[in-house]
Amino acid sequence: MPHAQLQPVLDHIDADFDNSLQRLFALLRIKSISADPAFTADCKAAADHLASDIESLGFTAEVRPTAGHPAIVAKVNDKASGGGDGKARPHVLFYGHYDVQPVDPLNLWDRPPFEPVVTDHADGRKIIVARGAEDDKGQLMTFVEACRAWKSVTGALPVDVTILIEGEEEVGSKNFVPFLEANKDELKADFALVCDTGMWDPNTPQITTSLRGLVYDEVKIKAANRDLHSGMFGGGAQNPIRVLTHILGGLFDDNGRITIPGFYDGVKDLPPDILAQWKKLNLSPDSFLKPIGLSIPAGEKDRLLIEQLTSRPTCDVNGIVGGYIGEGSKTVIAAEASAKISFRLVEGQDPAKIRKAFRDYVTARLPGDCKAEFTDHSGAPAIALDWNMKPLAAAKRALDEEWGRETVLMGSGASIPIVADFKKTLGLDSLLVGFGLDDDNIHSPNEKYDLKSFHKGIRSWARILAGLAELPR
Template structure:
């Protein structure tokens, strides 16, 4: 029997069992798996054990694996785990999620205890789940687990082979996860990866994230005199590092918004015309995007759409600047040094190492006499872009459109998800990013929420995607 003919009973099962799905999610949300605080290490282990037990109940061969930090979960549903004989033509997907959550501070801004989940009403009438981790990422990963549960309940197996990989340190940079991937890369082999940690275009329009911007985060410190100087005595005669630094930083940008670093745009490609036409139809206006934060004028490249500025074009932002006296009152000094932190969001075609070198060369070439620069590298990750014609992407796109009744948007993300680059670099896997979060979900903030509709239709969406992948060419 084909997967498409089995799909409707699976969807019916999801609807009939939805209250139980919600109960299972709430049990996970009550676990205080805050990875950043060592005081909650036991809770992180409890979350891993809880999830592993639940997934194992679906017939997955499941292990909780130690890492140098919080444990990871590896669960396999394949021909051996199913107890069925499958031919080698089945697709095999590696699904990734994370059980760890952000700290809840400031606690006084929460409307109710953050680890006591509840379904309540949003101001606009939507039903929402409120709890820490409701969207990021417990609610998201459970949409996939519940879809697998429905398939196993109705048919006894999954339509494709699945390995579920769940980590416990995403919120603290996955610092122990890449070594885990490297140590287990043969076991984690698959055709491609899928991640449910992204969002929709709006509450009714599904989306697949097809690109993630990379990141280079630099700190530069300009030094001049051997000590802070009295500005009345040395003003006009001694170099002022703040003046030097701000001059160089100001010269990074042309009036039209382009970045002036030589070679910065080398390798940057335009969005394909058909995708750009789709983006234009979305009509992302400054009023919609900027007005809620008290702004009105896009600040990026003037010849680019706003949606391009925030998703598919590279950027440079000055994230912090320090120098001289910043306390109360006055202190007339020429500081001995001044520093700034600068981040570059990169797109496909840009190499982090080349951008870092180009920036440092740019600063060094503009240093006047008596000044020197010191640099620190805080972070870097390459950009990720999917092949627009990738078969799993096309199958997922069709499935989402069928479930939501609206054309699925293929969109870029201005943010970075380093694990996607790690999958490519370590496991050789491309990643399809499907998620059901919304921009008002307050992730990393008090009163985090997940729309009840996102959770319900997210489960149904994954059920459809599994069926579509089973019938798509490998």
């Protein structure tokens, strides 16, 4: 039945698109910067605005307090109001966030960041420019507007929906995770929908099928009990900078593989059909690295660049400090040197085991007279969808139909911590479908969202909801 009703819903989306755009503009005008206490009232205003808008669709919407900025919980069960056929239906939890990044530096914006406008991109695309246009107000409103269209045309949604919107994603969601834990019984669903990701290119949709996990560690090597004069002690006293750089330099072999014992335990290769699809995408060093002034992939030499970026684990030295770094010279042997190291992890790797393996690796290579101290900064496991997950297949078919080309199933090299939190706290897998583009300038001046992304994003979610409704129960 939902597919039989789909075309009128899509027609309504097209006819009502100007109104959809104005509703997005109303949200974009609210200065909901979560990092700055000066905008606390604006964050509350954004939550109130969204809750009121969603409630107008027939949801029960509440603004809920947290220890920080409020969250929104909105529910609809159209079976209870006569909108369904009484049969069990999929229940989805849709997630988004209304908070945005600060706008600094303001002088680099072409226009005021909270005065949204549709304008022309340099290549002729129509774009929406404003802070939050893509991240995440434009993205979350694609789903809200798809729900609006279904309700307007049919009086009901094809699946049961809970909408969950937070106000602290841009500051780490530190108060949102306890909120999830406190409300986990109320937030039960079959799976989550997350619209905070992107497309492969402006015309090719993408479903993000995995997110890399993270281990962030800091190591400090100490030797003498004070800085030493290199003329008096050079050659006889251990130099922590030399020790540290020697250890870090051994983290990779000549083929780009990480040498920490056990690092690759549990890491799986891609399914052959997915690897074949990725090869067809022709992501090359020339297209990806040349714009940033590079030309040679730095990862494992026997892996495609696209694998290095998305489906393989990594190790990076993010910062290193030691000795004298001021103006002029100072002939000193530093008493200590430190480095910050991050590991991006893939499915099968345990963050705790990776952290221990790294520390064991360092400790085993310490010479006499040196000791190491470690600081744990953060850690999160990788997330990966089952390639045979039925909602994934349904969403892919819907996107294929809307965009007229095959949807790319692609892992992300980044981490979205809330997805791991949904799995850990609520037991939910997340379907990540977004319509952002690499050139959207999120977190930067002149943030934008393609008008096409917003329009077809709404249509895409309408199709996905119809597809999910037909999943076997």
